[in-house]
Amino acid sequence: MKIAQLAPLSEAVPPKGYGGTELVVSQLTEELVRRNHDVVLFASGDSETDAELVSITPKALRMEKVPSHRWAAYEVRSLLRFLERKDEFDVVHNHMGFLAYPFLAQANCPVVSTIHNPMLDYCADIYRTFSHLPIVSISDAYRKLNLCDELNYVARVYNAVDSKGFHPGDLSADKIGDQDRKYLLFLGRISHAKGTADAIKIAKAKGLPLKIAGKVDDTDLKYFKENVEPELGSGIEYVGEVDFEQKRRLYKNAMAIVYPIHFEEPFGLVMVEGLASGTPLVALARGSVREILTDKTAVIGSNVDELVENFDRIFDLRSSDCIARANDFSVDKMTTGYEEVYAKVIGGFPKGKPLSSQSDSALAVK
DSSP, rough: OOOEEEEOOOSOSSOSSOOOHHHHHHHHHHHHTTTEEEEEEEEEEOOOSSSSSEOOOSOOTTTTTTTGGHHHHHHHHHHHHHHHHHGOOEEEOOSSSSGGGGHHHOSSSSSSOOOOOOHHHHHHHHHHHHHSEEEEEHHHHHHHHHHTSSSSSEEOOOOOOOGGGGGOOOOSSSSSSSSSOEEEEESSOSSTTHHHHHHHHHHHHHOOEEEOOOOOGGGGHHHHHIIIIGGGGTEEEEEEOOOOHHHHHHHHHHEEEEEEEEESSOHHHHHHHHHTTOOEEEEOOOTTTTHHOTTTTEEEEESHHHHHHHGGGGGGGHHHOOOHHHHHGGHHHHHHHHHHHHHHHHOOOOOOOOOGGOOOOGGOOO
């Protein structure tokens, strides 16, 4: 198949630091190429891929410090470049969200979108307008929480992690309580949604050191200064945004990852990366958490006090169970899932008309 992958331009593919969507796009693209598909990746110019790379920006927009209110203009240019080549593809896979929808509607081939972020009120009407376009959910929780009865969900395909890159090595001391792990870890965007302040609260309640790794967006700078910065010191350390190798070391040496999210997490790559490192989690039951984590791999609670109360159960959890669970979210399984989706939407595509002129029923690939 000749497949177009449409990626956001805010981060490179794969990302140099933060960037869950871009990591998923990279893993999928490279595995599709390994499986002898002809893949064209629309992404930032500093992306690294064995596919054909098409870009209108030399570098990722955030790394180039392009103001975020201008990002949409660059991404529209990328989508216009896609339209110039829209007749070349057997299928188009959109990872850019609602912004791509008016452009997908002009394609002359099957399209499918993986929406990596919640469908909030400000954009829900756009998804409804193009409700006939096929969508893949990245978890069952995502579909349930995002216009599940109004849109054309065709499949659920979990995101993936290349577990080999995170393997902790020697598992002779399998139980977490028998391992020489020194600190708790919070890894992710520093924000209320991700629960950074509650991660600090949990660490302080247990008298344990906490390393905080992640980016601080301009919109979250006030949160950082009010809720994180005053707590630094006395075992609470902010290490900043990290690259892959730094992230791998942080995971491997943590006794647990603290994951007290305050929103309905669509998937959460941090959870699977931690598990692949043999590291359990302490997590609030929001979004996909109970879908990805189990009682053998995490302490899960409905509030922070419950997490503190049951925290010590992590010391009886085993790294081998965490790794085994991470293997359920492999790149191989994800790519096979998307190959099945591509075949499904191609098989349900009426020939000879652009998407914008086809009826909802004609594209209802159920």
